[in-house]
Amino acid sequence: MRQRIFVDGIAFWSPQLPSWEHARAACNGDYRPPTTAAARPTPTLLAPTERRRAPDSVAVALEVAARACEQAELDPATLCSVFASTHGDLAVTDSVCETLAKTPLLTSPTKFHNSVHNAAAGYWTIGVQCLRPYTAVSAWHYTFAAALLEAATQAVVQQEPILYVAYDIAARGPLGTMAQSAGLLGTALVLAPGPSNTTIAQLDWFTRHNAALTATASDSPLTPILAGNAMHGCLPLLEALAAGSHRNLSLAVSAQLELALELRPHNGENTQTP
Amino acid sequence: MTPLAVTAWTATSAAGAGRSELLAALRERRSGLSINDFGATPLPTWIGRVAGVETQTLPEALLPWDCRNNRLAWLGLQADGFLQRAAAARERYGADRIALVVGTSTSSIGASEEAYARLDANGHFPADLQRPVVHTQHSLGDFLQHALGLSGYALTVATACSSSAKVFAQAERLIAAGIADAAIVGGVDSLCGSVLFGFNSLELISADPCRPFDAARRGINIGEAAGFALLEKSGSGPWLLGYGESSDAHHMSSPHPDGLGARLAIEAALERAELPAAAVDYINLHGTASQKNDEIEARVVADIFEPAVHASSTKGWTGHTLGAAGILEAVITLLAVESGVLPGTLNSQALDANCGPQIRLENAARPIEVALSHSFGFGGSNCVLAFGNSRPH
DSSP states (O other): OOEEEEEEEEEEEOSSSOSHHHHHHHHTTOOOOOSSOOSSOOOTTSOHHHHTTSOHHHHHHHHHHHHHHHHHTOOGGGOEEEEEOSSSOHHHHHHHHHHHHHOGGGOOHHHHHHSSTTHHHHHHHHHTTOOSOEEEEEOGGGHHHHHHHHHHHHHHHHTSOEEEEEEEOOOOSGGGGTSOOOSOEEEEEEEESSOOTTOOEEEEEEEEEOTTOOOOOOOSTHHHHHTTSTTGGGHHHHHHHHHTSOEEEEEEEETTEEEEEEEEEOOSOGGGOO | OOOEEEEEEEEEETTEESHHHHHHHHHHTOOOOEEOOOSSSOOSSEEEOOTTTTTOOOOGGGGGGOSHHHHHHHHHHHGGGHHHHHHHHHHHHOTTSEEEEEEOSSTTHHHHHHHHHTOOTTSOOOGGGOOGGGGSTTHHHHHHHHHHTOOSOEEEEOOGGGHHHHHHHHHHHHHHTTSOSEEEEEEEEOOOHHHHHHHHHTTOBOSSSOOTTBTTOOOBOEEOEEEEEEEESSSSOOEEEEEEEEEOOSOSSSOOTTOHHHHHHHHHHHHHHTOOGGGOOEEEOOOOOOHHHHHHHHHHHHHHSOTTOEEEOOHHHHOBOGGGHHHHHHHHHHHHHHHOEEOOOSSOOSBOTTOOTTBOSSOEEOOOSEEEEEEEEGGGEEEEEEEESSOOO
């Protein structure tokens, strides 16, 4: 079954490319390093006392979620959301595992509640006072596309816009040899069932079984900078959105399930027709 | 929503492997809780430990996924012939047309914890645990996809204690959008240091068997469980009639003081099921025996439901099985719908003053039509499921 959704907002953050504008320019061959490189964004949605000790995963997820909603000109409190991370907060997990191995009774309550996979989603809904449901998911190597499909499904079935946030952080400690991920990367999309005056792209999509699935490779200037992050599966779609031209993409949702996407740029003006 | 038939369903917990053991434990009010003997330095508490997880072996082809959580998942698949029912569905629909959506809180983090306790001289994981798949959140979903021979959509949902309730909602949407023709949903969470010492650090662990809704309750007991359900567009039922999801937007580890998110989730479930609150016969409450949850949930239930509804927490049988609580308690709710056995609340003596007449200590037995299951989690994630004995017209 062929479905259609619209991209109404987009955001990106990595230390080298701390906004969608930076990422889009870099995709198009114009990489301008930020003048002041921050290690992570400041999670301004949190209370000042919580900002410093918020995990990296929360900081980056809240940043891109807020920017995508701004671009879509939608009140974040009105949106259902899907939060995706391959490994969750690897630094918190490393710390909790280390404490458990040595001094389990000293497990930190803050680290424990920050270790849950839905920590970023929880902080987001608290920060923007959103009572709408969120989900927090993972599909290992297929996380970006599998969670994108859940977000697209919600937009179509519920006939309302949805916020999709995907992120992974740098691995730390012994766990990093197994759950590999480098750097900090967050991206967010607002997906809607119909076009609006902020629409930047139309996505026609369907899923199909494909035993010889070859996902669209990422070959933009972003690839060498970001391919070490576990969420690098977002790059082909981001490159296509940055290019702003008609493209067909194939994303792997699972080893043998393909998400076929046909992307058409949209300038947000079609809604003006009488 | 268009109701979905629950055509196969099972759960394995401290209260027994499979539906008949669970139903017998519920009927005879036999708790599965035992004194905590998990790990090298057990905390003084009670746990809901599943018998036989340690001695369970995986088939050779599934050994790369070997860990406590996936052993428990495998044990759970054997009960009630679920593996065979899933295989039959795979033949019927095709391996790519059945969505697999499973919930967990900590997945196989127990394997990562064990590796940290056994690091070699160079600080590396021991050789037997150098298996990346068991050190990531999707370990559970990936294991089950291989164990069930499925090739379609596969996702692990991890929204803490609402995880394996929300899988029913996602499955319904995937089927409605035509991405799958049927779905296998479920959840598995197993005992591990993170949850025992983590909840202990939050001062939420009870030294005694948990007493949900008791005025003198002292906290939760951690349990482990595996459960699964097959959802199809047609069948003989029972039926998934509706679901409701919401966020508290209040606090990471404490529920909204007025139960706002819980109320929204209940209302949304009833709306999707097109039923008034008065139609509900039985509610399996979240009822963790924590101070806050039970106080707030009791008030919400007293406000929304008729005095005649039979509402109870079954945590006294199984402990709080966290990411598996949604599916385990969905199965208990389905058992109530099917058998008319309405569990009371185990271990509790004197109900908290916030409890209305809905919350019951004693079991009851009568045919029922509509039942809800509540799941409320860390991060303010709420999900309520509505099940029915027959398909509404």
